[in-house]
Each structure stands twice: as C-alpha cells, then as structure tokens.
Amino acid sequence: MRGSFVERSLKSLIAASQYAAGAEQMAAGNGALQRVDPRVKVAGLFGLVMLAAASRQLRVIGWLFGAAVLLALLSRIPIQKLATWIWLPVILFTGAIALPALFLTPGRTALSFGGFVITEQGVRAAGFLISRAETTATLSSLLVLTTPWPAVLRALRTFRCPVVVVVILGMTYRYIFVILQTAFEMLESRKSRTVGTMPPRERRRLAASSVGVLLGKSLQLSGDVHLAMQSRGFRGEIHLLEDFRARTSDWLWLTGFTSIAIAGIWFQL
Amino acid sequence: MHIPDGDRSPSTCAVLFAGSTPFWYASLRRMKRALNTRMIPLLSVFAAFSFIVMMFNLPLPGGTTGHALGVGIAAIVLGPWASILAISIALAIQAVFFGDGGITAIGANCFNMAIVGSLVAYGVYRLVAGGAAIESPRRIVAAALAGYIAINAGALIAAVEFGIQPMLFHDAAGAPLYAPYPLHIAIPAMMIGHLTIAGLAEMVISGGVVAWLQRAEPHLLEATSGETVGWKATRPVWAALGVLMLLTPLGVLAAGTAWGEWAPGPGAPEGMRRMAAFWTAPMPQYAPPFLRSAGLGYALSAMAGTGLIILAVLIAGRLTRGRSQ
Numbered sequence: 229m230r231g232s233f234v235e236r237s238l239k240s241l242i243a244a245s246q247y248a249a250g251a252e253q254m255a256a257g258n259g260a261l262q263r264v265d266p267r268v269k270v271a272g273l274f275g276l277v278m279l280a281a282a283s284r285q286l287r288v289i290g291w292l293f294g295a296a297v298l299l300a301l302l303s304r305i306p307i308q309k310l311a312t313w314i315w316l317p318v319i320l321f322t323g324a325i326a327l328p329a330l331f332l333t334p335g336r337t338a339l340s341f342g343g344f345v346i347t348e349q350g351v352r353a354a355g356f357l358i359s360r361a362e363t364t365a366t367l368s369s370l371l372v373l374t375t376p377w378p379a380v381l382r383a384l385r386t387f388r389c390p391v392v393v394v395v396i397l398g399m400t401y402r403y404i405f406v407i408l409q410t411a412f413e414m415l416e417s418r419k420s421r422t423v424g425t426m427p428p429r430e431r432r433r434l435a436a437s438s439v440g441v442l443l444g445k446s447l448q449l450s451g452d453v454h455l456a457m458q459s460r461g462f463r464g465e466i467h468l469l470e471d472f473r474a475r476t477s478d479w480l481w482l483t484g485f486t487s488i489a490i491a492g493i494w495f496q497l
Numbered sequence: 498m499h500i501p502d503g504d505r506s507p508s509t510c511a512v513l514f515a516g517s518t519p520f521w522y523a524s525l526r527r528m529k530r531a532l533n534t535r536m537i538p539l540l541s542v543f544a545a546f547s548f549i550v551m552m553f554n555l556p557l558p559g560g561t562t563g564h565a566l567g568v569g570i571a572a573i574v575l576g577p578w579a580s581i582l583a584i585s586i587a588l589a590i591q592a593v594f595f596g597d598g599g600i601t602a603i604g605a606n607c608f609n610m611a612i613v614g615s616l617v618a619y620g621v622y623r624l625v626a627g628g629a630a631i632e633s634p635r636r637i638v639a640a641a642l643a644g645y646i647a648i649n650a651g652a653l654i655a656a657v658e659f660g661i662q663p664m665l666f667h668d669a670a671g672a673p674l675y676a677p678y679p680l681h682i683a684i685p686a687m688m689i690g691h692l693t694i695a696g697l698a699e700m701v702i703s704g705g706v707v708a709w710l711q712r713a714e715p716h717l718l719e720a721t722s723g724e725t726v727g728w729k730a731t732r733p734v735w736a737a738l739g740v741l742m743l744l745t746p747l748g749v750l751a752a753g754t755a756w757g758e759w760a761p762g763p764g765a766p767e768g769m770r771r772m773a774a775f776w777t778a779p780m781p782q783y784a785p786p787f788l789r790s791a792g793l794g795y796a797l798s799a800m801a802g803t804g805l806i807i808l809a810v811l812i813a814g815r816l817t818r819g820r821s822q
Contacts, residue, residue, distance in 0.1 A: 236554035244552060247595060274600065281601045282507045284674055314596055322501060329677040335670070352672035360503030361599075368502075368593070368600045377594065392525065392537070393586075399541035400548070400586050401594065407545045411553075431556040436705020439550055439567075443574065443706065444714050450542035454535050464534045 232426075233435055234419050241412050247313060248405070254373045259303030261374035265478040266383035272485030273371050279492045280363040286352070288492050289359045295488055296366040303374050314369050315362060322361040326354035377401050382472070391466050399453075406449070411442055498566070498610055498648075498655055498695070499591065502599030504676045505658055506666045513658070514604025520612045521585065524578040540579065544586035547571055551587065555698045564695070568614035568651075569622075569644025569703030574710075576721050577619040584611035605658065609651040618647035618703075619721065628732075631715045631722055637708045644703030645696045649688065652695070656680075656687035742799040746792030 255262065261269060280292045300310055335349030371380065381394050415438065426434065505513075528536045550567035571580035585607040592598040598606045625639035660680030663673040678686065710717050761770045783798040784791060 233554045233556045237552065240552040240554065241549070244595065251594070277502065277600055278507060281502050281510075281599075284668060317596075318501065322503075325504070325676075329673075332682065333673065333677050335672065349670055349672035350677075352668070352670070353674075353677035356672070356674055357503060357677065361501045364502035364599060364601070365596050369596050372594050372596075380593070390525075392529075396537055396541050396544070396582075396586055397590065399537065400544040400590060403542050403545035404548050404590070407542070407549050411549050428556060432701050432705060435553065435555050436702060437709045439553060439570070439702055440706045440709035440713065442549065443546060443570065443710075444717070446542050446546035447539075447574075447717065450535075450539045453538040453542060457538060458534060462534060466537075 233431060234415050234422070238412065238415050238419070241408055241415070245405070245408060245412075250309065250313075251373050252376065254303075254305055254309075255376045257304055257374075259305070259374065261299060261303040261370060263477070264374075264481045265472055265474050266375050266379040267386045267472055268474070268478045268482045268485070269371055269375055270380065270383045270387065272482060273367050275485060275489050276492075277364045277367045279489050280360055280367065283360075283492065283496060285496060286355050286359060288495050289356070289363050291495075292488075292492060293359065293363040293366065296363060296370060299370055300366070300373075303370065305370070305373050310366065310369070314365050318361050318365045319358065322358050326357040329353045329357070386472075395466050403449070403453075407442065407446055410445055411438075414438060414441065498606070498652060498691075499588070499598035500602050500606055500655065502601045504599075505602060505605055505662060506675050507601055509658060509662070509665075509675075510601045510605045513608045517585075517604045517608045517612055520581055521607075524581045527578045528582060539575075540582050540586065543571065543575060543579070543583040544590070547583050547587040548590060550702070551591070553702075555701055565644070565698040565702040566610055566614065566648060566651075566695075567702065568610060568647055569618045569640060569699055570706045572615045572618035572647070573622050573640055573643065573703070573707060573721055574717050577615045580615035580619070581611050584615060605655075609655045609658075613654050614647045614651045617650040618643040621646045622721070626722070631718050632711050636711065636718065636722075637704050640707035641700045641704030644699035648699040649691050649696050652687050652691035653684070656684040659683040659687065738803065742803060743796060745799040746795040 276292055276295070280289055283289050283292070297307070297310075300307065330346045330350040331344055333347050333350035333353045335347035337345050338348045338351055339346040375383075378398060381398050384394055384397075385391065418434070418438070528540065532539060547567045550570075551564055553565065555565055566584070568580065568584055571583055575583065588598060588606050588611060589603055592600055592603050592606070622639045622643035625642055626633075626636045629635040629639075657680065659676035659678060660683035662675040663677055663679050666674040668674060676683065707718065761773050784794040785797060
C-alpha cells in the first residue's frame with residue numbers, strides 16, 4: 229500500500245493539520261506583528277500584496293519581499309518554516325509555469341545554447357511571475373501566522389464584509405478540522421484493514437465511497453449543528469463581538485505600512 | 498486551478514471579482530429564502546467538506562493520481578446556488594489561511610471554479626440525467642460528465658484569462674508583466690492537464706459518489722433530480738412542438754401567396770396602403786435578412802416565435818405567482 233491514494237490523502241490531511249497547528253502556535257507568540265491590531269495588519273498587508281501584484285518594476289517587488297522577510301523575522305517566524313510552507317510550494321508551482329517563458333517569450337537574445345535561445349524579455353517575464361508569487365504569498369502568510377483566525381474574521385467586519393459571510397467563514401474553519409479528523413480516522417481505519425494491493429478499479433470505488441460516506445456524515449453534522457444552534461436560541465440574527473482598540477503603536481504600524489506603500493508607488497513613477 | 502497572485506493583473510482580478518459578486522449575492526438571497534436558519538450550518542459544513550475533498554488523492558486510470566475539486570458533486574447534491582457559495586468559501590479559506598491560491602485572485606478563482614463550475618455541472622447533470630429515476634445508471638453517467646465538463650469549462654475560462662494578459666500588460670521592452678503566454682499557448686497548456694488528469698479526477702469522484710449515493714443515501718439526490726410529474730406529462734407536447742417547428746418550411750413549397758398576406762393587394766383601400774408602411778417587422782415575411790434559404794428562415798422564425806411566447810408565459814407566470822404570494 230506504499231504510496232497508495234489512502235496514504236497520499238492521509239499525508240495531505242496531516243500536512244494541513246500541521247500547518248494549522250503551527251500557524252495557531254505562531255499567532256499566539258510574542259513577536260512584533262502579533263502585538264499589532266488585526267485591522268491594521270489586514271489593511272497594511274493587503275495593501276502591500278496589492279502593491280506587489282500591481283508593480284511593474286522587479287526591484288520594487290524585490291524590496292517588498294525583503295520587507296516581508298524582515299517582518300517575519302521581527303515576528304519570530306522561523307525562516308525555515310516559511311521556506312517549507314510557502315516558498316518551496318510556490319517556486320515548484322510558479323517555477324513550472326515560468327520556466328518555458330524563458331524560451332517562448334519573443335525578444336532580444338540573452339543567452340543561446342544547443343539551439344535554445346533565452347530572451348531578455350523571457351527572463352523578465354519569468355522574474356515577474358516568480359517574484360510576485362513569492363512576495364504576495366509571503367505577505368499573505370504573515371497575516372495568518374501572526375493573527376488568530378477569529379481575529380482576522382472580526383477585522384474583516386471593519387472593512388464591511390457582510391456579517392453572514394464572516395460567520396460562515398468562522399464556522400467553516402472550525403468544521404474543517406472536525407471533518408478532517410473524521411476523514412483521517414476513516415482512511416486510517418481502512419488502511420489498517422487493507423492487506424496487499426487493491427486493483428485500480430477497487431481503489432477508485434473505495435475513494436468514491438469514502439467521499440460519499442464523508443458527504444453523508446457532513447450533512448448529518450450540519451443538521452445536528454442547526455438543531456444545536458436552534459436549541460440555544462438562534463433565530464437567524466447574528467451578533468459579533470468587535471472589541472478592538474487601536475493603540476498608539478498600532479497607528480505607528482499603520483504609518484509604517486503606508487510609508488512602505490508610498491515608497492513603492494514613488495519608485496514606480 | 499488554484500492560481501496564485503501575480504498570474505493575472507489586479508485589474509483582471511478586479512473585473513472577475515465584480516463579475517462574481519452578483520452570483521454570490523443572488524446565491525445568498527436564494528439560500529436565505531429557501532433555508533432560513535439552516536443556511537449557515539449547511540453552508541459552513543458543506544464548505545468544510547469541499548475543502549477536505551480537495552485534499553483527497555484519487556486513483557485515476559493509467560496509474561496516476563489527481564485532486565478533484567468536488568464542484569460536480571456539490572452542484573448535484575446541493576444545487577448550483579448553494580454549491581457556488583460552499584465552493585467559494587472553501588476557496589477563500591484555502592487562499593487566506595493555507596496560501597493555496599492568491600488573495601487578490603480569490604474573485605477570479607471563485608469565478609472559474611465555484612461559479613462557472615457549479616452552473617455548468619448542474620446544467621450538464623440536469624440535461625443528461627433528464628427525468629431518469631434516482632437509481633438509474635444514466636444519473637451516474639450524467640454526474641461523471643457534469644464533473645468532467647465543469648472542471649474543463651472552468652479551466653478554459655482561466656486559460657483565456659491567462660492568454661489575454663500578455664496582450665494587455667507588458668513593459669516598454671515587451672516583457673509580459675503577468676502570465677506570459679498568449680492564447681494559442683495558454684489554452685492548450687491549461688486544457689491538456691484538465692482534459693486528462695484533473696478532468697478524470699472530477700469525473701471519477703462525481704460519478705463514483707453518485708453511484709454510492711444511489712445505493713446508500715438516495716434521498717440526497719432528490720433535491721436536484723428534476724423528477725416532476727408536470728414535465729413528464731408535457732413531454733409529448735414539447736416533442737410535437739419541436740416536430741411542427743421543423744415542418745414549418747413545408748409552406749414554402751406551396752405556389753403563390755394568399756391575397757394581401759405580405760402587402761396590400763390590388764384594389765386595397767388607401768388607408769390600408771398607408772398603414773402598411775407604418776411598421777416594419779424585424780423578420781419580415783418570416784425571412785431573416787441574414788439568411789438566404791427560405792426554408793431555414795421559416796424554421797428559425799418558428800423557433801424565435803415559440804421562444805418569445807414561452808418567455809412571455811414564463812414572465813407572466815412569475816408575475817402572477819409573485820402577486821399571489
């Protein structure tokens with residue numbers, strides 16, 4: 229069964245659990261960004277993500293990446309974790325898309341070998357793709373690695389995100405781990421009962437029935453949750469606690485994010 | 498298809514976010530009306546389920562494995578509107594919390610996978626399954642096709658989004674600023690992977706889960722089964738209408754025309770002649786100006802006329818129902 233779909237699925241589920249556990253642990257830490265008002269972080273980091281996405285200069289994207297790494301270090305996020313969780317998957321995905329651009333983008337020849345021609349425009353195009361993807365992914369990850377998820381959701385309310393969406397996002401996040409645990413137990417028990425290699429057709433049937441069972445359990449769970457909510461007085465009205473208070477240091481952080489964004493825009497001109 | 502930030506320009510992402518908003522709004526309205534207090538737990542738990550399903554590695558023909566999106570099964574079990582919301586929420590959490598797909602690209606990714614995927618999957622499923630019984634093998638085929646076509650429709654839209662980037666966004670030296678490949682490269686590159694591995698994964702999961710539900714929990718397939726007595730009873734009428742529309746060009750075979758049918762005939766009063774020029778029809782004499790074949794023009798006119806009548810009846814029905822409620 230080595231490398232079977234059950235094992236690979238289990239691996240994906242474990243990786244997601246480990247990432248979530250690691251993120252929660254870091255968010256509860258005492259780094260620089262962890263102490264900042266979540267609203268400031270949402271606005272500031274999203275602004276920098278937008279700037280990186282819109283930038284037409286590689287050096288500006290490079291500086292933003294440097295700023296993201298500096299913020300990660302100040303927030304006591306291990307660089308090794310960033311490399312494993314963020315940088316490596318992004319370079320594998322975006323790198324595979326960017327690599328052919330070196331050869332396929334028409335333009336001035338930068339290098340030629342064995343009949344292959346790498347163009348200057350191709351190098352820049354690949355550079356834009358990879359640097360943007362790495363920078364925006366790093367900046368985005370800073371938010372969830374330094375802020376508990378419920379605080380991120382409450383901060384979204386400040387930016388007029390509909391309350392029903394905030395509640396659904398919060399509940400979904402919670403039930404992801406409940407269903408993840410159910411899926412893990414289902415696959416683990418199946419793995420422990422399986423001896424030898426199953427034929428491909430049987431493997432597909434098992435995968436479909438596993439998803440079907442999970443679907444039935446999920447719908448059952450939604451019914452139970454609904455009844456539990458009703459029994460506690462839920463009649464469709466939603467109230468959220470919004471207990472943020474911006475301190476002087478939060479305003480300074482906001483000024484800092486704004487200054488980086490203005491500097492980035494200045495260098496575009 | 499979880500595309501990160503930087504492959505599409507912020508303006509493309511903004512347009513697709515704006516394009517997605519009416520679908521989210523309409524879905525929320527419909528769900529709220531249909532489910533009331535059940536909406537929040539159902540959507541939350543189903544979004545969580547969709548999230549987990551995207552992590553399953555599915556064994557595919559040929560010995561490889563692939564991830565499914567689960568959009569086919571979501572649209573079949575929940576219907577297209579709830580599916581749009583559930584998949585969108587799962588994608589948003591993947592992007593923001595797990596870094597799978599870009600934050601600026603949330604709207605674009607939701608448009609391709611949640612909106613296009615759900616609507617196409619539901620449409621194909623209903624079209625192919627027709628009024629077949631819940632336990633009919635035809636529903637398995639319909640579900641498999643729905644998943645396969647939905648994922649490929651989403652991939653095609655994404656490929657077009659990538660393909661237009663180098664035309665619209667490049668620097669002074671001509672280097673593309675976002676996805677660097679033009680349409681003739683972006684479309685095949687995107688579609689090869691989806692027509693084979695990703696499409697097969699979605700096909701296996703959609704068809705397989707419907708087959709399992711038929712045996713274990715058939716009631717979960719009832720919501721979108723489309724099994725209604727009214728439709729079955731009127732099916733012969735629709736078939737006859739179709740045959741009649743195809744037979745309309747027979748009239749062209751007859752020689753001559755009825756007096757005064759197309760224009761005031763000889764000896765017609767002056768008032769009738771004057772009024773004849775008062776209104777010119779969009780398709781005069783059942784012959785659309787862009788068609789040379791009279792027979793084809795007749796058949797097309799029959800279809801357009803029938804369509805307009807059905808539309809008018811549907812609108813009148815909806816207005817009447819709204820008033821009575």
